[in-house]
Amino acid sequence: MLKNSNKCPNEYMVTDNDANHYLCHCTIAALILVGAYGLFVADLISSWILFLIVAITLPRWIISVHELLHIKTDKQINKIIRCLGISPIPLSILTLSYSQIRDIHLAHHRSPATESDPDAYHIRGNFFVVVLNALSAPEQSFVRSLQVNGFNHQLGLDLLIKLLILVILILLNAKKLFVFWLFLRIVYTLGDIVFFRLVHHQQGKYGTFRISIPSILETWGERIFGQTVIQATINHDVHHHNPGIAARHLAMARPYMIISSNN
Numbered sequence: 001m002l003k004n005s006n007k008c009p010n011e012y013m014v015t016d017n018d019a020n021h022y023l024c025h026c027t028i029a030a031l032i033l034v035g036a037y038g039l040f041v042a043d044l045i046s047s048w049i050l051f052l053i054v055a056i057t058l059p060r061w062i063i064s065v066h067e068l069l070h071i072k073t074d075k076q077i078n079k080i081i082r083c084l085g086i087s088p089i090p091l092s093i094l095t096l097s098y099s100q101i102r103d104i105h106l107a108h109h110r111s112p113a114t115e116s117d118p119d120a121y122h123i124r125g126n127f128f129v130v131v132l133n134a135l136s137a138p139e140q141s142f143v144r145s146l147q148v149n150g151f152n153h154q155l156g157l158d159l160l161i162k163l164l165i166l167v168i169l170i171l172l173n174a175k176k177l178f179v180f181w182l183f184l185r186i187v188y189t190l191g192d193i194v195f196f197r198l199v200h201h202q203q204g205k206y207g208t209f210r211i212s213i214p215s216i217l218e219t220w221g222e223r224i225f226g227q228t229v230i231q232a233t234i235n236h237d238v239h240h241h242n243p244g245i246a247a248r249h250l251a252m253a254r255p256y257m258i259i260s261s262n263n
Contacts, residue, residue, distance in 0.1 A: 008242060008256040012249035019071045022064040025226070026081055029061035030088035037089070037180050041173050047183075054183040056224060059191050061088055063229045063247075065098070066105070066195075070243040074099035083158040086138060089169075089184055090162040094142045097158040100149065104141060112240055113206040118144065122192060123200045134192040135185070199236040208240040 036053040039045045045053075065081060074082050074097070082098040084090065096104075108119045117123065121140060122133040133140060169177045202209045211234040213221070221230040228247040232239055235250035238257060245253045 008245060008253050012246065012253045012256075013244050014067070014071055014246040018246045018248075019068065022067045022071075022228075023078070023081075025060050025064040025228070026068075026088070029057045029064070030080075032057045033061075033088055037176075040180065041176050047179055050180065051183045054180075055187050058087065058184060058187045059229045060226050062086060062188070062191055063226070063232055065101075066232065067228065067247055069098075069102045069105045074102060083161050087184060087188065089180070090166055091138045091181070091185060091188060093159055093163045093166060095138045095162065096142050096145055097155055100145045100155065101141075103149070104145060109240060109243060112208050113200040119196055123196050124206060127197070130197050131189070131193060134196070135189045137192050138188075194233060195236075199233065208237045210235060210237045 032053065036045065036050055036057075040047070040050045065086065068077060068081070077098055080088075085096055085098050085101050087095075104118045108117050111117045113123050114120065115124070118141075121144075122130055122137050124130075199211060200206060200208055213234060218230060218234065231250050232247040235254065238245065238250045238254050239247070241257060242253065
């Protein structure tokens with residue numbers, strides 16, 4: 001298992017510029033998704049084009065929010081991200097806000113892939129069950145969080161805002177919204193499987209692992225999905241052992257990690 005050697009250069013650590021970069025990516029991703037849906041409703045693009053846009057864009061929002069979880073508290077993040085959380089278009093009204101997502105994610109980092117990990121339900125166990133749990137992860141996380149932490153005023157307000165957004169979208173065009181929502185859910189589920197199951201389970205063992213891919217796939221993956229998505233995924237073990245390292249520097253920081261005798 002990788003451990004931080006405490007010799008990682010300061011220039012590899014996340015900065016305010018990185019945080020601003022992630023915030024910018026969230027804004028761009030949200031605008032692209034909303035714009036693409038508008039074009040779809042206006043019959044200016046096909047459903048296949050819409051799916052490609054969702055597949056390329058939604059992961060950028062998700063990974064940017066993930067990186068922000070390690071940088072900014074709910075009081076430091078802007079109100080839009082604080083409310084919407086995992087997706088700029090609500091996947092359902094039963095989704096958590098940034099604050100609860102951050103609490104869960106930091107707890108995940110404290111005990112990754114163990115039975116005490118709050119994300120264990122979509123990491124551990126039979127792969128088919130994990131896929132089903134990934135599909136329903138937004139709602140399951142909501143219910144599980146409520147069981148532990150209860151309900152609060154801000155969460156209730158955020159849920160009302162998400163409900164209002166969904167009602168407006170349904171009234172505009174319910175059939176096309178369902179197609180859009182289905183694409184969002186599919187892409188979210190696939191990302192969840194990769195970012196939880198695949199990076200935390202290899203060869204029958206649970207932990208946090210590196211994903212090795214051919215350099216050509218890494219290059220094209222970065223061109224299509226962005227550097228942050230690819231680097232935070234394939235170097236997930238480095239990220240877990242030092243979340244303060246900027247995603248763009250994870251590969252370069254690997255030599256500054258040491259191998260634990262527990263491995």
